[in-house]
Amino acid sequence: MNNERATSPQNGDVTLLVGTMKGAFVLSSDESRKKWKVDGPHFRGFAIYALLHDARNGRNKTFAAANNSFIGSSLRTSDDGGRTWTDPERYPIKFPEDSGRALKQIWQVIPGRADEPDTLYCGVEPAALFESRDGGETWEPNRGLLNHEHQPKWQPGAGGLCLHTIVLDPNNSKRMLIAISAAGVYRTDDGGKTWKARNVGVRAEFMPDKYPEFGQCVHKVVHHPSRPERLFLQNHWGLYRSDDWGDSWQDIANGVPSDFGFAMQMHPHDPDTVYIVPLESDMFRCTPEAKLRVYRTSDAGASWEPLTEGLPQKNAYETVLRDALAADSLASPGIYFGTRSGKLFGSMDDGATWREIADSLPPVVCVKTAVTSGQ
Amino acid sequence: MITIELPKALGLSVDGKTKVAIDEPCATVGDALAALGRRSPGVLDRVVDEQGDVRMHVNVFRDGESIRFLDGLRTAVPDGGTILILAAISGG
Numbered sequence: 001m002n003n004e005r006a007t008s009p010q011n012g013d014v015t016l017l018v019g020t021m022k023g024a025f026v027l028s029s030d031e032s033r034k035k036w037k038v039d040g041p042h043f044r045g046f047a048i049y050a051l052l053h054d055a056r057n058g059r060n061k062t063f064a065a066a067n068n069s070f071i072g073s074s075l076r077t078s079d080d081g082g083r084t085w086t087d088p089e090r091y092p093i094k095f096p097e098d099s100g101r102a103l104k105q106i107w108q109v110i111p112g113r114a115d116e117p118d119t120l121y122c123g124v125e126p127a128a129l130f131e132s133r134d135g136g137e138t139w140e141p142n143r144g145l146l147n148h149e150h151q152p153k154w155q156p157g158a159g160g161l162c163l164h165t166i167v168l169d170p171n172n173s174k175r176m177l178i179a180i181s182a183a184g185v186y187r188t189d190d191g192g193k194t195w196k197a198r199n200v201g202v203r204a205e206f207m208p209d210k211y212p213e214f215g216q217c218v219h220k221v222v223h224h225p226s227r228p229e230r231l232f233l234q235n236h237w238g239l240y241r242s243d244d245w246g247d248s249w250q251d252i253a254n255g256v257p258s259d260f261g262f263a264m265q266m267h268p269h270d271p272d273t274v275y276i277v278p279l280e281s282d283m284f285r286c287t288p289e290a291k292l293r294v295y296r297t298s299d300a301g302a303s304w305e306p307l308t309e310g311l312p313q314k315n316a317y318e319t320v321l322r323d324a325l326a327a328d329s330l331a332s333p334g335i336y337f338g339t340r341s342g343k344l345f346g347s348m349d350d351g352a353t354w355r356e357i358a359d360s361l362p363p364v365v366c367v368k369t370a371v372t373s374g375q
Numbered sequence: 376m377i378t379i380e381l382p383k384a385l386g387l388s389v390d391g392k393t394k395v396a397i398d399e400p401c402a403t404v405g406d407a408l409a410a411l412g413r414r415s416p417g418v419l420d421r422v423v424d425e426q427g428d429v430r431m432h433v434n435v436f437r438d439g440e441s442i443r444f445l446d447g448l449r450t451a452v453p454d455g456g457t458i459l460i461l462a463a464i465s466g467g
Contacts, residue, residue: 070432070462071385071421089417094425102424 014328015081015370017062018338019048022362024064026082028372033334033348036357042085043076049323050122052109053370054136057117060372063136065106065122073106075122077136081372093122093130093139099146101126107164108323113173123163127154127180129192142192150183150197150214157181157217157236164322165218169245170225177221177246182206182236184216187246198246205237205282220264220322224271232274232301234264234322236282241301252301257288263325267350268333272300275307275327275335275351277320285319292316294325294337296351310354311345318343323366330371338364377407379458381418382433387460389415404437405448407458422460432463 013028016036023041043066050065062078064085075092076085095101105125112119122130122139129142145151145163154161162181169175174191177198184199197214204216217236224230232252233240237260239253253259258278267273276295280288287293291313293306312318319340328334336346342361347354377397381387389395395414401407405427412419423429427448435442436459442450452458 070430071387072424072430089415089420091420091425097425100426102426102428 013372014330014334015053015372016326016336016344016357017051017053017064017082017366017368017370018344018358018361018364019051019064019323019366019368020338020342020362020364021047024048024051024082025358025361027344027357028081031330033328033346038358039082041362042082047105047365049105049107049365050109051366051368052111052120053368053372054111054120055370055372056111057135059135061136062370063109063120065109067105073103073124075106075109075136075139092137093124095128096141096146099141101128104160105162107162108166110166110168113168113170116173121166121168121176123166123178125160125162126156127151127161127163127183129163129166129178131192144188144193145178145186145195148186148195153215154180154183155215165221167221167223167231169228171228175245177231179218179221179233181219182215182217184214184218185221185233185246186214198242199249200247201249201251202233202235202240203238219262222264222266222274224266227271230271230300232264232266234261234276236260239276239301252297254302255304256295257293260285261320262322263320263337264322265325265327265335268327268329269331270298273298273350274301275325276304277325277337279319286317287319290314290316292318292339294335294347294351294354307347307351307354309352310347310356321365323368324364326367326369328369328371334369336367336369338367340364376454377401377452377456377458379407379411380460382461384462385421385433387418387421389418401452403446403448404435404442404450404452404458407452408435408448434461434463435459436461 016027018025023043025040027036029036046066052063064076067073078085108123118135120132130139132139165179167177177187186195187198202216203210220234229245231242239259240249241252261278265275292311295304325337338344340363344358379395381393397410
């Protein structure tokens, strides 16, 4: 590692927000991204499954989903780039009493659309969607999903019954897609009042009916804002693309060593380029052939190529989880991922070469990025 | 009066103190926790979930006995009794 301890990221730095099973780390670098300063762990002993830097509407706010098996889950915030964090007395995200449910874990926090500068969305376990209209101060559950007729039949995946992915239509404020393990993909076209399962063509290996209406164990869905209708999906067995906002899905596992995996990341500037990290199987859940390989498609899934230079290709029994693969937004973007063995890798050339940024972190469960400015 | 002892390991306290005296009448452990919640709703958030159930990895003892093996939050608590809240064995 070529890192040093520091107190905080500086203005204009690229920031990596790394959530682990034992706390959050904030890594910062200048635009070259050659040397990283490491700050953390914050929230010692808390599992940090979601992180977000929100710079909209004059904010410089970082959100962290701090999950604790003893005292529950809370959304904590920082206004100084992660140096200090709030600890709100009351938990901001709670299920209504009449729902009969209690929050187990916060899995995802994302900003609203460009024209919703004070809106944020949050996905939680048990599967539900929460929304804030005041910059994250207060949160309300989406009742349409909370009371969905399928909800009593949803089954948890190994990680729990979690709503882990939220995909917004940047051009239509009424349309949104969410993914639940193991319920599948649901989409609303009326601003969240009603939701329809959108899993046609996505298989469920673990069900008697391999193509049910719902019950799929989707692991991640991504899209590019310039082509929002085209979605890419990493399933629990299966790699798919939809060209119609999820109305139908086609298999695109063309040349990958396994179509099982968790992580999936869109290239920030190229709507045809997607990154994944295939895993051997749902029983083993480690990189195939003990080689740590990122796979990239540059033709929207028609073909995939392994990216290996700088990554261990022997005895590498690694696992990369669903939110542990990320990209920054610079013109020449950095691609980053963290492993359950606590390694953090980065590539500054679209994945052609990789470099270890950190080692011996606690198990990494999420990696998020921010290009900070104007602090 | 009932005394509630909060777990230092979980960083819970009321006005900086981990021993809280509840002066209002309480028939059960649930009553006492509700009274604690009126004093410090944030502490109660961390002991029970939004359905009012004691969190899975938190243990509550009435005079040394776990309420899980008594009557749960309906366990009677005598005047002068002590409610001890501890972090359960958990984690990894």
